[in-house]
Amino acid sequence: MKIFKFGGASVKDAESIKNVVRVLQHEGFENTLIVISAMGKMTNAFEEIIHSYCNKKDDLPQKIDFVRDYHFNIIENLFTANKPVIILEIEQFFGQLSGFLIKNKNNDYNFIYDQIIGFGELLSTKIVSIYLNEIGIKNSWVDVRDYLKTDDTYRDAYVNWDATLQNISKLNSDNLYITQGFLGSTAQGKTTSLGREGSDYTAAIFAYCLNAVSLTIWKDVDGVLNADPRFFDNAELLQQISYGEAIEMAFYGASVIHPKTLKPLENKNIPLFVRSFYNLNAKGTIVGKGHYLLPDIPCFILKQQQILVSISALDFSFMVEYNLSDIFKILHDYKLKVNLIQNSALSFSVCIEDKFNTFQQFLTEINKKYKVTFSENVSLYTIRHANENAVNKIEEKGEILLKQATKGTVQLVLK
Numbered sequence: 490m491k492i493f494k495f496g497g498a499s500v501k502d503a504e505s506i507k508n509v510v511r512v513l514q515h516e517g518f519e520n521t522l523i524v525i526s527a528m529g530k531m532t533n534a535f536e537e538i539i540h541s542y543c544n545k546k547d548d549l550p551q552k553i554d555f556v557r558d559y560h561f562n563i564i565e566n567l568f569t570a571n572k573p574v575i576i577l578e579i580e581q582f583f584g585q586l587s588g589f590l591i592k593n594k595n596n597d598y599n600f601i602y603d604q605i606i607g608f609g610e611l612l613s614t615k616i617v618s619i620y621l622n623e624i625g626i627k628n629s630w631v632d633v634r635d636y637l638k639t640d641d642t643y644r645d646a647y648v649n650w651d652a653t654l655q656n657i658s659k660l661n662s663d664n665l666y667i668t669q670g671f672l673g674s675t676a677q678g679k680t681t682s683l684g685r686e687g688s689d690y691t692a693a694i695f696a697y698c699l700n701a702v703s704l705t706i707w708k709d710v711d712g713v714l715n716a717d718p719r720f721f722d723n724a725e726l727l728q729q730i731s732y733g734e735a736i737e738m739a740f741y742g743a744s745v746i747h748p749k750t751l752k753p754l755e756n757k758n759i760p761l762f763v764r765s766f767y768n769l770n771a772k773g774t775i776v777g778k779g780h781y782l783l784p785d786i787p788c789f790i791l792k793q794q795q796i797l798v799s800i801s802a803l804d805f806s807f808m809v810e811y812n813l814s815d816i817f818k819i820l821h822d823y824k825l826k827v828n829l830i831q832n833s834a835l836s837f838s839v840c841i842e843d844k845f846n847t848f849q850q851f852l853t854e855i856n857k858k859y860k861v862t863f864s865e866n867v868s869l870y871t872i873r874h875a876n877e878n879a880v881n882k883i884e885e886k887g888e889i890l891l892k893q894a895t896k897g898t899v900q901l902v903l904k
């Protein structure tokens with residue numbers, strides 16, 4: 490069996506969905522499981538619904554209407570014969586969403602988030618599945634929550650591999666399946682999510698559990714490039730990279746692949762292809778075992794909207810194991826993602842990402858025990874396979890607040 494993953498960009502409008510059909514016709518769709526994300530930027534739009542709901546804002550109906558109109562507009566432009574069928578299905582999802590918003594008594598933000606966010610993927614997969622059936626590409630729509638089981642860490646759920654493996658093994662590998670990325674469910678059946686952009690990971694989980702021959706992630710770029718083309722001119726295609734290289738790039742923030750995607754694939758030696766959904770004759774990037782970096786050039790990774798925090802003891806004592814473990818505990822308690830650390834005798838610097846909007850609470854807590862200064866909205870650049878030229882190029886981009894070099898990897902925090 491092979492696994493395909495189409496992200497939001499590949500199903501963002503009716504034309505894009507027709508292009509998915511072109512991909513399937515070109516590549517073949519026998520014994521295939523397709524993982525699909527929410528359409529376009531719909532996950533962001535659902536986040537706005539969640540925000541309005543949790544903050545009891547008056548604009549909630551407008552936020553829901555925006556999402557409704559987006560999907561109905563796609564349906565209008567996509568379907569001919571099956572319009573009543575798809576409309577009924579979609580209305581059911583919006584009915585479930587309204588039902589949840591009215592009945593919910595749980596105040597846990599992360600729980601609420603996951604119960605709402607998943608409608609993006611449920612809607613997109615339903616639309617694509619019914620459309621494919623309409624044009625003769627027979628497929629089965631699978632509710633991923635019946636297969637992918639997790640714990641109850643809402644918004645960042647851990648996969649229960651035993652249960653998931655057992656469930657997914659039951660799928661008949663002769664079929665074409667369409668399922669949702671990024672979602673799972675607890676043993677009690679509550680919807681969970683695997684973290685933003687987690688659909689790649691879902692695809693890797695299916696690949697692992699089905700012993701797939703390959704996973705192909707279809708993108709709006711030619712493959713994995715040596716830099717994000719939105720921020721770097723002349724980004725070049727990497728024809729092949731090892732799992733280890735891809736893990737490092739994803740870990741440092743190359744948003745082309747979700748960091749958790751690689752390990753399940755590596756464990757079963759399943760090749761990952763990252764290919765352009767526009768340019769079907771191009772090979773893209775192959776990620777696999779022992780694939781050295783080709784071409785061997787510096788790779789640039791940019792993480793924006795970072796916060797550089799510098800922490801020192803109130804009594805000018807040294808920053809040693811005791812303080813550091815205390816600081817890490819507080820960082821962990823507030824779920825702040827640490828992207829870089831640097832320590833000196835008297836101060837400890839950390840570059841963090843405020844994924845869950847907890848930085849202010851963290852500051853209140855840490856200020857009780859330490860002297861803290863910080864700089865918001867800084868950028869973290871990582872250069873892998875760095876050379877002098879590459880480092881100079883980045884250093885020109887702003888004021889250097891911090892620089893760190895290990896063998897072949899240079900990181901810079903710039904303002």
Ligand SMILES: Nc1ncnc2c1ncn2[C@@H]1O[C@H](COP(=O)(O)OP(=O)(O)O)[C@@H](O)[C@H]1O
Pocket residue numbers: 495496497498499686707708709710712713714715716717718719743744745
């Ligand atoms: N190293 C990289 N190589 C290729 N694309 C990258 C890289 N780093 C970041 N990107 C960005 O990732 C984007 C594709 O990811 P994304 O927009 O999340 O797609 P999807 O919605 O299909 O998952 C590209 O358009 C590109 O701007």
Ligand SMILES: N[C@@H](CC(=O)OP(=O)(O)O)C(=O)O
Pocket residue numbers: 495496497498526527532533609670671684685686687688689
């Ligand atoms: N829709 C989810 C999951 C995902 O992976 O999306 P995409 O494949 O478009 O990055 C998100 O936006 O976070």
